Structures are given as structure tokens and as C-alpha cells.
Amino acid sequence: MEFKKIGEVKDLEPHGQFSRWIDGHDILVYRFEGGIKALSNICRHFGGPVGFHKMREGRFTCLWHNFQYRAKDGSCLDHPGLALREYKVKVEGDSILVELVEESQ
Amino acid sequence: MATLYSKIEQEMDCPKEIVIWNYWDHEHIVGTHYKHYESVRIRAEKDNWCFSERYVKLPFIKFMLTTRNFAYLESPFLMKSFHIGKMGLVLEQDFHFKDIGQDRCLVTLENRIEVPGAFKFLEPFFKKMTTRWFYATWNEDHPMRLRRWKVWKLGFRDFTGIDYINQKTAKPAGRESENRLYPIELPVPKSTRIRQEGYTRPFSESIEVGYELPPLP
Numbered sequence: 001m002e003f004k005k006i007g008e009v010k011d012l013e014p015h016g017q018f019s020r021w022i023d024g025h026d027i028l029v030y031r032f033e034g035g036i037k038a039l040s041n042i043c044r045h046f047g048g049p050v051g052f053h054k055m056r057e058g059r060f061t062c063l064w065h066n067f068q069y070r071a072k073d074g075s076c077l078d079h080p081g082l083a084l085r086e087y088k089v090k091v092e093g094d095s096i097l098v099e100l101v102e103e104s105q
Numbered sequence: 106m107a108t109l110y111s112k113i114e115q116e117m118d119c120p121k122e123i124v125i126w127n128y129w130d131h132e133h134i135v136g137t138h139y140k141h142y143e144s145v146r147i148r149a150e151k152d153n154w155c156f157s158e159r160y161v162k163l164p165f166i167k168f169m170l171t172t173r174n175f176a177y178l179e180s181p182f183l184m185k186s187f188h189i190g191k192m193g194l195v196l197e198q199d200f201h202f203k204d205i206g207q208d209r210c211l212v213t214l215e216n217r218i219e220v221p222g223a224f225k226f227l228e229p230f231f232k233k234m235t236t237r238w239f240y241a242t243w244n245e246d247h248p249m250r251l252r253r254w255k256v257w258k259l260g261f262r263d264f265t266g267i268d269y270i271n272q273k274t275a276k277p278a279g280r281e282s283e284n285r286l287y288p289i290e291l292p293v294p295k296s297t298r299i300r301q302e303g304y305t306r307p308f309s310e311s312i313e314v315g316y317e318l319p320p321l322p
Contacts (some may be wrong), residue, residue, distance in 0.1 A: 011318060019317045024259055024269070024276040026317060041317070044266040045296060047256035048136070048249070054312035064249060065136045065296060066307050078296065085270055102273040 003090050003097035006038070010094065019051045025100055027087055030055060032071050038087035038098050039074045043067050050084065107225040111216045111232040113239050117247070119254040121181070121202035121210035122287040127250055128176075128184060128200065130293045131157055135306035137245050143169060146303030150292050153178040158303070163238060181289060194218060208254070214239060248316050257287055263294060 006027055011018045017030035019041040028041035028051035039060075041050050048064030059077065060069045068077040074084035088099040117124055127133070134145045143160045150156070154177035162169045176186040182203065188196040201213040216235045220227065258281045261267050269276045297304045 005321060007318065007321070015312065015314045017314055019314075021317055021320060024267075024280065026256075040266070040270055042256055042261070042266060042270065044264065046130075046263055047253055047261045047266075049252065049316055051314055052316065054314050061307065063136055065132050066139075067296070079264070082264065082266075085266075085273065101275045 002101065003088075003099050005095050006098045007096050008094045009036075009091065009096060011096070012036070015054050017051055017055060019049065022098075023100060025087075025098075027098055028060070029089070029096055029098075030071060032058075036089055036091060036096060037071070038089045038096075039069070039071075040085040040087070042084075043069075044076070044082040044084065045079075106219050107222045109216075109218045109220060109225070109228045109231040111228075111235045113214045113216075113236055115212050115239075115243060116205065117210050117212060117250060119208060119210065119250050120287055121204055121212075122289050123250050123254050123257075124202060124210060124212055125178065125181070125184065125289055126253070126287070126293065127246055129155070129178070129291055131155065132293075132295065132297055132299055132304055133249070134159060135304055137249050138242060139306045139309065139311070141241065142306065143309070144303050144305040145299060147300045150300065153291055155292065178289075178291065194220075252316070254287070258283070258285060260285070264296075 004022060006022055006029055007018060007020055012029065012031055017028060019026060019028045026041040027038050029036060029038045039050065043050050043062040043064065045062065045065055045067050048062040050060045050062045050069055052063035053061050055071055058071050060071060069075065069084050070077065074086050076082040090097045131145055131147055134142045141161055146158045148156045148158060156175045158171060158173050160169055160171050173189045174186060176184060178184050182201060184200040186198040186200065190196065195218065197217045199215040203211045205211045218231065256267065259267050260280055
């Protein structure tokens with residue numbers, strides 16, 4: 001399980017979220033219920049930026065076509081089968097790391 | 106009668122097919138352009154033509170107005186569009202698309218509107234107004250097109266996503282270099298009731314975090 005650095009805790013300010021590309025992944029990192037979570041930032045509809053707008057009422061709204069996703073688990077309110085992938089997150093000091101590849105079970 | 110005319114050219118770092126997809130993706134009008142458009146409705150659509158209504162606030166006019174638009178793709182190189190506004194005014198637009206190199210295209214827009222001859226003096230204002238509107242929407246479409254092209258090259262499939270992301274596996278080496286052409290497929294698949302009821306933006310104001318942060322050093 002290799003974790004890669006996606007950013008730093010200060011990147012979450014001032015909006016409580018940020019997104020960044022790393023190794024072919026666009027990842028949305030955000031504060032949620034006292035912790036830090038990460039979802040794919042690539043909307044499964046047409047590929048738009050899920051985290052363009054600041055999260056409101058526990059949801060992200062993709063800029064391009066307004067698809068909504070729950071911050072809790074990445075599930076899609078508009079199309080139940082199109083949940084965003086969740087990334088495992090580790091915080092080491094000021095660094096936020098995510099796991100891009102998960103070992104198959 | 107007199108014709109007011111303006112011409113605008115702009116290069117884009119993606120194939121022309123991405124630009125065409127962007128123009129024919131009517132649902133993005135109240136997404137990407139949410140600050141300008143309140144709602145859009147497709148009244149009729151088939152293959153290479155579309156008739157739609159938009160409720161829009163133009164940047165230089167302080168109120169909302171309804172426009173009707175008929176557009177058709179005459180070829181992969183030419184799209185014609187007619188905006189029908191109040192008082193019978195018809196804005197005719199010719200969009201020319203030309204590939205000018207690897208992942209690069211040129212968009213040329215010609216605007217024409219017929220007015221009584223006495224109003225020819227308004228042409229400078231017409232040029233300024235159409236140029237300003239072109240860039241107001243172009244600046245919002247530009248990152249959208251670049252991103253669409255980027256995710257496409259990574260293997261993105263509509264209503265699915267990217268395989269290695271969904272499956273949590275390693276990105277195939279050289280994925281971005283694979284020759285995956287972008288097709289023109291009209292009409293663009295819909296995810297809303299834009300044809301039946303129209304599609305309204307969920308909000309007019311937002312705190313924008315924006316597109317992604319720069320890569321880590």
C-alpha cells in the first residue's frame with residue numbers, strides 16, 4: 001500500500017477543500033465531520049470538476065452539469081450507480097497522503 | 106437595411122471535435138455558465154440540429170431575457186446558429202472549426218444582424234458587444250474543453266469514468282499517448298429533463314474553489 005503526497009494541510013484553507021492532479025488522478029481533498037477525506041474529483045458523467053464549488057450542505061456540485069455527490073461517501077444523488085471513488089487518506093505532520101492503488105483482495 | 110458584422114478568432118489547445126461537443130452540450134449552459142444563464146430548454150432536437158430556449162442575463166444588460174436559438178452542424182467544419190430575440194432581431198452566427206496542428210484548433214466566429222439602414226452607425230457597439238460576450242463564455246468554456254480532452258486521453262467514458270480510478274488499479278503506462286480519437290456524436294446524451302421541462306440552474310451564486318491547484322513541486 002503506497003501512499004503519495006497530494007498536498008498539505010494548509011492547502012485546505014480557506015475553503016476547507018482543494019483538488020490536485022497526481023499521477024493521472026484528480027483528487028478532491030476536504031474536511032468532513034472532524035476529519036479529512038478524499039474523493040475522485042472527476043465527475044463520472046462527463047468528467048467535470050466535482051470540487052469546483054465549495055461544499056454546501058454536505059454535498060459537492062459538479063461545475064459542468066450540476067451532478068451532486070455526498071461528501072460523506074461520494075454517492076451520487078442524481079444517478080445512484082455513479083458514486084465517486086473514495087481514496088484512503090493519511091496525514092503525516094503537515095502532509096496529506098492518499099493511496100492511489102489498492103491491493104486486490 | 107444594413108448588416109452589422111463582427112468577426113472573432115481564437116485558437117484552442119484541443120481538437121475541434123471537443124469544441125463542437127462543447128457547443129452542442131446544452132446542459133452545461135446552466136452549469137459551466139451558471140452566472141449568466143438561469144435556464145435552458147430544448148424544444149426540438151435531432152441528429153445535427155437543435156432548437157432551444159435560454160433565459161439569460163447578458164453581461165452588459167442588467168436584466169434577464171429569453172432568447173430562442175436554432176443551430177445546425179452543416180459539417181465538421183461549420184456550425185450555423187440563429188438567435189431570435191425581441192423585435193424580430195435575428196443574430197446569425199457562423200462558427201468555423203479548423204484543426205491547425207496536434208491537439209490544436211482555430212475557432213472563427215462571424216456575427217451578423219440585419220437592422221434598418223439608419224442603424225449602421227451601431228456597428229462599433231455591435232463589435233464590442235459580441236466580442237465581450239464571446240470572451241465571457243469562452244473564458245468559462247476554455248478550461249472545460251482542456252479538461253474534457255485531458256480526461257478523454259486518460260480513457261474517460263461517459264456515465265462511467267476512468268477505469269483505473271474506478272477499479273483502484275495502477276494507471277496503464279503510456280495511457281495518455283494512446284491514439285483515442287474524439288468523435289462527433291450528436292445529439293449529446295442527456296442526463297436531465299431538458300427536453301421535457303427544461304433545466305434550471307440550482308443556484309446563481311457560489312463560493313468558487315476553482316479548478317485544481319498547481320502540481321506539487
